[in-house]
Amino acid sequence: VITLTGIFFSPPNNTLEVLMACFVMLLQVILTSYVSGTLFHMLLFRDNTLDLHKEKMRRVKKFCNQRELPTIIHEELRAHFEFQFRKQSAEARTGILNKPTHRPTRSA
Known part of the structure; x- marks a missing residue:
């Protein structure tokens, strides 16, 4: 058995x-570098979708307050945008492998 420090229980x-x-x-070096690379990528390149969603919800609240909309409509708007965000997040998680490898071209 070999560990990363090179200790052998029985030498070859x-x-x-x-x-x-x-x-x-x-194999240990490859797996360790893959895991650490993935973690560093997640730390350095944040996904801004949550920040954009929070900003959108602030704008919805501001819109409702400026227009003096009833509380029921305000709650329905918030629920709608929350649902859309959750739906898009779920589609992004499950649909990554199903995306086409090329961009479709449009004709005039």
Whole structure:
């Protein structure tokens, strides 16, 4: 058994065991770099959809207050935009793999 620090419980005795040890170490490096790269990407490149949604909800509230709309209509507007946001978020999570690989062209 090999760990990232290179501690062997039993050292490799033949060529096959040495190759297997090298393969396992290479696999560990690849998996560690993939996981850390994914985490750094998530930290550095935030998704702005939540911020845009919060800004939209602030604008809806401001709109309702300026127009002095009844509370029922205000709640319905908020519920509508919340539903649309949740629906688009769910579609984005499930539809990533189903997107076409090319952009459709439009004719005049």
